[in-house]
Amino acid sequence: MPVFEFKALDGRGKAVQGLREADSPKTLRSTLRREGVFLTEVLGEQQAKAQAAREVNVRRWVVGRVSATDLAIATRQLAVLVGAGIPLVEALSALIDQVEKERLKRVISDIRQRVNEGASLADAMALHPRIFTTLYQNMIRAGEHSGALELVLVRLADFTESQARLRSKIMGTMAYPVAMMAIGSVILGVLFSVVIPKITKIFEDTKITLPWTTKALIGFSSFVHDYWWALGALLALAIWAFLRWKRTPAGLARWDRMVLDAWVFGPLIRHIAIARFARTLATLLKSGVPLLTAMDIVKNIVGNTRLAEVIEQSRDAIREGESIAAPLKRSGEFPPLVYHMVSVGERSGALEEMLGNVAKAYEDQVETTIGALTSLLEPAMIVGMGVVVAFIVFSVLMPILQINNLAGG
Secondary structure, three states: OOEEEEEEEOOOOOEEEEEEEOOOHHHHHHHHHHOOOEEEEEOOHHHHHHHHHHHHHHHHHHHOOOOHHHHHHHHHHHHHHHHOOOOHHHHHHHHHHHOOOHHHHHHHHHHHHHHHOOOOHHHHHHOOOOOOOHHHHHHHHHHHHHOOHHHHHHHHHHHHHHHHHHHHHHHHHHHHHHHHHHHHHHHHHHHHHHHHHHHHHHHOOOOOOOOHHHHHHHHHHHHHHHHHHHHHHHHHHHHHHHHHHHHOHHHHHHHHHHHHHOOOHHHHHHHHHHHHHHHHHHHHHHOOOOHHHHHHHHHOOOOOHHHHHHHHHHHHHHHOOOOOHHHHHHHOOOOHHHHHHHHHHHHHOOHHHHHHHHHHHHHHHHHHHHHHHHHHHHHHHHHHHHHHHHHHHHHHHHHHHHHHHHHHO
16 A cells, blocks of 8 residues: 655644555545544655655764664653653653654654554554664563553663663773774874885995894885785775675674683673673563563674574573573573572572672673773783884884994994
């Protein structure tokens, strides 16, 4: 059935707009009139699709994506409105007026229209998976079925904010070292390809024997200067080959195993994944999502295929009547703290609280580890750059001193 975009006026004279399926513009006008809405403008099906495509491009490149912080704020505002006893459609209308980001405003408008037509909130959100993840949809669905939508919305807001804070801390902490590496690489590239070749030309007409350090510097600098294009092409080819290999199931599985076993950064990545696993599972279970469904969702958000495989095995074991802790322990991928806490939670009936404690412990550990790595990485990078610069200076000055000694003799 064609989809038409329309503009209309409601019974109070307020302008409304949206998308609606109808056989023809005439049918659309009749349908809206029965709802007390008077059509003022309608676009044909092809026009609507073209305009929607243009709007998608504009929103993507001009307005920007909806961040986790934007979603958390909107979720908390909706929780307050629903908790105040306002009907859901009216709460969504009020939320549209409060949201600042245009893309999110349009998405909520579409959700409000579909809820007004009889769809559930979770089903309406499922049509926008780029903004509302499977986790989000399932929690909303559980909240609607249990009649605790307000509580679920509050938990969702808390969860989204905590994940956004953790991601922001990680990105903020790593920004300085990455910037230093990038700037240092550019400086060294300019030195080896432009500056050093000009300086070392003064040694070409001399008959002195150059130190091995100077010969190595001249050789490397000449290679970079003459074959920089080959180095760039080789680097691009290597990156392309790596990304292609990583996109294959076998390559991704192998890479994820290597990441978990990596020195220094492997434990950090494992702890981040475990914190995400525990926090997400705890939030889903508290919101009334069934355990097997929650395990399916968590499997897709840990960000590592090896850990996802272990979670899938745990789900299958649970389906056969086994506990959660046993398969986690057998895998060898989860630390003892995790499966011991999970085991205690299962026996005591406080699994959600224990998972929350696990998440808190590993989130704190991640922050401590990142802080320690950053404090060590910065001086290590400075020392490394100093060694490279000292080598360059020594390699250039030694021949100059030899020339001066010969001239003085």
